Structure formats: C-alpha cells, structure tokens
Amino acid sequence: MFVVIPALLMAWVLVFVWNYQRQAVDFRLQFLPAGLAVLHGASPYGAINTPIHPATAFPYPAATGLLFALFAMIPSAASGTLYVALCIAAPLAALRALDVRDVRLYGFVLVLDPVFVGWQTANLTLPLVLGVALIWRYRDRPALAGALTAVLVSLKPFLWPLALWLIATRRDRAVLVALAAGVVINLIAWAIVGFDQVRALVRVTVAVTNTFHRWGYSTVAIAMHLGASRAVATGLAALAAAGLAAACIVAGRRGRDRLALVVACDLVLAASPIVWSHYFALMIVPLAILSPRLSAAWVLQLAFWCCPVTEAATWQCLVALLVTVATSWLLVRKDDSKARSVTPAASPREKDDEHQKDPKDKPPRVVEADEVVASAGFGPELIPAPAKLVGRFELVFAVRADGMMLLDQARVATARTLRRRKATGVLVGNRDLVSRPRRGRTAVSWGVRHWTPRRCDPE
Numbered sequence: 001m002f003v004v005i006p007a008l009l010m011a012w013v014l015v016f017v018w019n020y021q022r023q024a025v026d027f028r029l030q031f032l033p034a035g036l037a038v039l040h041g042a043s044p045y046g047a048i049n050t051p052i053h054p055a056t057a058f059p060y061p062a063a064t065g066l067l068f069a070l071f072a073m074i075p076s077a078a079s080g081t082l083y084v085a086l087c088i089a090a091p092l093a094a095l096r097a098l099d100v101r102d103v104r105l106y107g108f109v110l111v112l113d114p115v116f117v118g119w120q121t122a123n124l125t126l127p128l129v130l131g132v133a134l135i136w137r138y139r140d141r142p143a144l145a146g147a148l149t150a151v152l153v154s155l156k157p158f159l160w161p162l163a164l165w166l167i168a169t170r171r172d173r174a175v176l177v178a179l180a181a182g183v184v185i186n187l188i189a190w191a192i193v194g195f196d197q198v199r200a201l202v203r204v205t206v207a208v209t210n211t212f213h214r215w216g217y218s219t220v221a222i223a224m225h226l227g228a229s230r231a232v233a234t235g236l237a238a239l240a241a242a243g244l245a246a247a248c249i250v251a252g253r254r255g256r257d258r259l260a261l262v263v264a265c266d267l268v269l270a271a272s273p274i275v276w277s278h279y280f281a282l283m284i285v286p287l288a289i290l291s292p293r294l295s296a297a298w299v300l301q302l303a304f305w306c307c308p309v310t311e312a313a314t315w316q317c318l319v320a321l322l323v324t325v326a327t328s329w330l331l332v333r334k335d336d337s338k339a340r341s342v343t344p345a346a347s348p349r350e351k352d353d354e355h356q357k358d359p360k361d362k363p364p365r366v367v368e369a370d371e372v373v374a375s376a377g378f379g380p381e382l383i384p385a386p387a388k389l390v391g392r393f394e395l396v397f398a399v400r401a402d403g404m405m406l407l408d409q410a411r412v413a414t415a416r417t418l419r420r421r422k423a424t425g426v427l428v429g430n431r432d433l434v435s436r437p438r439r440g441r442t443a444v445s446w447g448v449r450h451w452t453p454r455r456c457d458p459e
Helices: 004-019 025-039 062-071 076-097 103-111 113-121 125-137 142-155 161-168 172-193 195-212 219-225 230-253 257-271 277-290 296-306 314-341 348-356 369-376
Strands: 395-399 405-410 443-446 451-454
Touching (some): 025 062, 025 076, 025 113, 062 076, 062 142, 076 103, 076 113, 076 125, 076 277, 103 113, 103 296, 113 125, 113 277, 125 277, 161 172, 161 230, 161 257, 172 195, 219 230, 219 314, 230 257, 257 277, 257 314, 277 296, 277 314, 296 314
Antiparallel strands (some): 395 405, 395 443, 443 451
C-alpha cells in the first residue's frame, strides 16, 4: 500500500502538471534562464538599471548559476524533465544514504507536501536535502563532509547552520576543509560570472526579500501575521536564531550530534528571511536519523498539506510553526531515549559494588588507544594500532541483540573519535558509531574501567 498508492498518485500528478504546463516552474522561470545567461556570458541577475521581477529574479550566488549552466547545454524540455527526475530521486536517495530500511517511508515521503512542491516546482530544496543527508553519513570523513558543506552553502547560503554544526561538534578539520573549498568555489564562480555582479546579486536579493518577506513561513512572516511590525518581527527572528545557534553549540559540545543537527535544521528555517513550504523538506534528514521507521513524527508532516506554497493565511503559518516545533520536540525525546537505551544496565552485583565503593577512590585513569587495543585483546585486523584516539575520552558500548555494538558516549577533549578506516567503527545511517564484529568473532563490551568479553550472534 505504501508503495503502490504513492506510485499511482505520482503518476497522476505528473500527467496533470505536464498537461497544464505547471511542471518545473522555478526551473523554467528562474534557474534555466540564469544558466543560459551564464552560458552566453551575460549576467544572471539582469542589467543594473532594468526593473526586477521578483517572481522570475535569480537571488542565488554565482555557483548556482554555473550549476544550471550545465542544464542549459541540453534542450529545455529535456533538461526540465531530467531535473524533475533528479528532484524526485533526491529524497529517496537521502533515505538510502541514511540507511533507512523501512520500505514504507520510501513511499510515504513522496506524498508529503514539501516533497511534492519541491519536485513540482523543481527548485534546489530536494537536492539540498540529499546533500545534508550525505554530510551526516560522512560526518567523520573531514575532507568529504567539509567539501559537501562548502558546496551546499555556496549554492544556497541559508544553509550556513551546517557549518555551525561542524564547529559545534568539534569537527575542526572538516571546518577548515569547508572554509578552503568554499573560498575556492566562490572565487572560481565569481571570476566566471564577474566580480562586478556581486552588487547586482545584493540588489536582487534585497528586492526579492522586500517583496516576499510576508508571503511565506519565515519567523518574520509569522510575527507580522500576528500583528508585529517588520522591525519588531526582524528582531524576534534574530533572537530566535541566536537562541537556536546557542542550543546547537551546547548540544554539539555535549556529544549530542543528532540533537545538534535537529537544532541546526530548525535554525535554517528560523534564520532564513523567506521560507516557502518546500523548505520544510529539510526535516526529512533528522526524521530519518532519529526515527528510521514510520512513526507519529512522520505522520505529523501530512499537516503541511494545509499550507500553500505562498501567500499563507495566519492560521496556516501557525500550523507550519506548530508542526515544526512538535516534530523537533518528538525528535529530541527520541534522541534522549536512544542515549539512555544503549547504556548497559548494571547487574545486582555491580550495584552492590557501587554502594560499597570507597568515595575516595580515584577516577579511572586516562588510557591511550594502543592500551585499549591491548586490553581488549583485538588483533590488528580488527582495530589497527594505533587507533588514532588520543587524549581524555570515555567509551561505553552496549551489545545489542542483533550482534552490533553501539557507541553511547565518546567524549574527546584533544582529538577526534575513531576514524572510519582506522578502527572497527562503521558509520551507518541513524547510528552514531556501529561496530560490526566479524562472523564467529567475539564482540567486546567496553567500559570505562574494564573490558568484558561477550559472545554475540554473527550477522
């Protein structure tokens, strides 16, 4: 049902929008003309003295114009069809990148209004969703995570909270890569388009913001619908963005990477001067990470069908706000429950030992990665020594029934967690770190003070 019904609905909608020429509206009116202009050496922002039409203006950086110049090289009908197909495939690929195995979600996500609007208008939102999912999947590979962040922010700067997330979670090398790659990408893009066009981009962006600031679902629009002036609404939006930025940093510093990403996605929506209904498709990523099966948090997204793309009424803005807040709250609760559920329960004997423990006992000493390898008894084929983990840290694993060990806590003050290719850890989907023991091998439950070998079933 979750596959057949969405497929039939998609087929009917595709026929409808093509018959009435309503497909790829943003692609045909904004992105393709900008790409053609760049391809022919003209400005994608129009002449300085020409009037700006906000519905067809191109308020995107030069890198975005270069991207769509590639689509301008092929016939317009074929390029539109190709880009719509890419937009439809993007959320499905995002779920796959996040290791979502519930088949129902692959059909359910296609009937969500933000996804439907995203591919029907054929804008950048759904490809950006895929990009955010890939950043999470490869978050512990600095070069790849940094390069992806640089590309996404260069294409649409309102995704700058992703860079803040890298900083908050202490991925310093990825931040440096993102900074270097972003500088290179933008220097090349603006050198091709023309550095004199920066002023034209600012002019277009200001004109579009002044026209549409009340039309969508941004913090400014919601505050103005409730009676605030634009100045007061802008101040409220700045306060909300500052609060969410602080929450993202606090969550990241505490090792709550998933929670920090949820807050970062909320910050994207809160800090953007214009928010259309398809922007809420960004919440697919934290939903897939923390709720990889169909749940109430996913069903709640159906409420966005009450919200039009533009010119929302006050109650529709409030519906969008309430759904986003409720979704974030459910995801925070799931993150808390996941953090608690992977901690091994203490046995009665351990509890007695805890009560009899001398309060003057010294805290467990800090051990180095090579000592961890030696104490655990692993050979170099399982954990190559050294494991690239140095400094103060704390590791707690729990052996699950499916034969995998989940990392509950990894606090590193002076270095990064285990690299993917330098340790047993494999980054998989919605899990922070998963250690997959080989067939017939012994998995080990790691504690702060001791290592207890336990046999777990092979996968």
